[in-house]
Amino acid sequence: MKKLNLEKIENLITNFINRYNIKNILLAISGGQDSIYLIKILEKLKKKSYYKYLQTSYIYVDHQWKNNSKKQIQHIINYIKLVNANIIIYQINKITLSEDECRKYRYNIILQHAIKYKFKLIITGHNSTDKIETFIQNFIKGSGIESLNNLAIKSRVFQEIFILRPLLKLNRNRIYWSCKKLYLPIWSDSTNYFYKIQRNRIRQEFIPYIKQYLHKNIENNIKYLINNYHYQNEYIKQNVIKLYLKSKHNKRTAINYIKINKQNFILQIKTIQLFCFHNLQIYLETQKIIKIIKQLNKKLTNVSKIISHSSFIFFIHKNWLYISIKT
Known part of the structure; x- marks a missing residue:
């Protein structure tokens, strides 16, 4: 793992905190490697003397896609307790495998929570691999040019509420090995192999097929595009x-x-x-x-x-x- 990765992400977050005078942060987590990695960075940041005032809270939305969702929630709670932080868990009663519906539910819950409890900054764990997959999904839908690049590092979502995506420069593989180096407890998410979910099929079949038979640098080319x-x-x-x-x-x-x-x-x-x-x-x-x-x-x-x-x-x-x- 390059130490520089941690420093760059930490600097990005601290610059944003200083620029907008952020006092509290809401981190939207999924329980996967991206979330665990961000928790590590934020908790490390809070230990610095000049950021001890910083309040962080974690939010998790359970879509009930899998049979062992309760075990995953317990795993997340245990890790949050380990770092002495707070977590709020919302459960969606209407179970659906539609990724678009789930995204709308999830973003609405997170934003309403941020408004109610006056969080100025929401941080998510989107990485560069997510950005590529989102591009392909939007391309398939026939979206316009503005939608093909809809994951930005920072964006304003409501009045003085911002979303920051500090991992967008890192791909999934690099984050995985960073977590391994730091001995972080990664949860293996079985929903990543549900092929009824379009993103999983793009990740597990479509991109590997193109890399093997058509163009091995497809991911870099999409980033450039x-x-x-x-x-x-x-x-x-x-x-x-x-x-x-x-x-x-x-x-x-x-x-x-x-x-x-x-x-x-x-x-x-x-x-x-x-x-x-x-x-x-x-x-x-x-x-x-x-x-x-x-x-x-x-x-x-x-x-x-x-x-x-x-x-x-x-x-x-x-x-x-x-x-x-x-x-």
């Missing part, structure tokens, strides 16, 4: 914001669609999406945005209804695209 997509997405977002500010009405809930129609097609889509989100807090699907753009291209001159969505109506008048509440 994710990095490129990040900068491309940032460039698009900056131009969308500029276009929206130039196009929006000074007083009314409207944008000048003549100015928007002159731009690149993807900028048109993103600007109308931003217009909807900024004014209504709704995310309009790309297909509906395309329908709106097609209607705008017909160059209608009178007041004309374009499309309706939920309780809102989109219509045009002169050069402006308006949003109105249904009456």
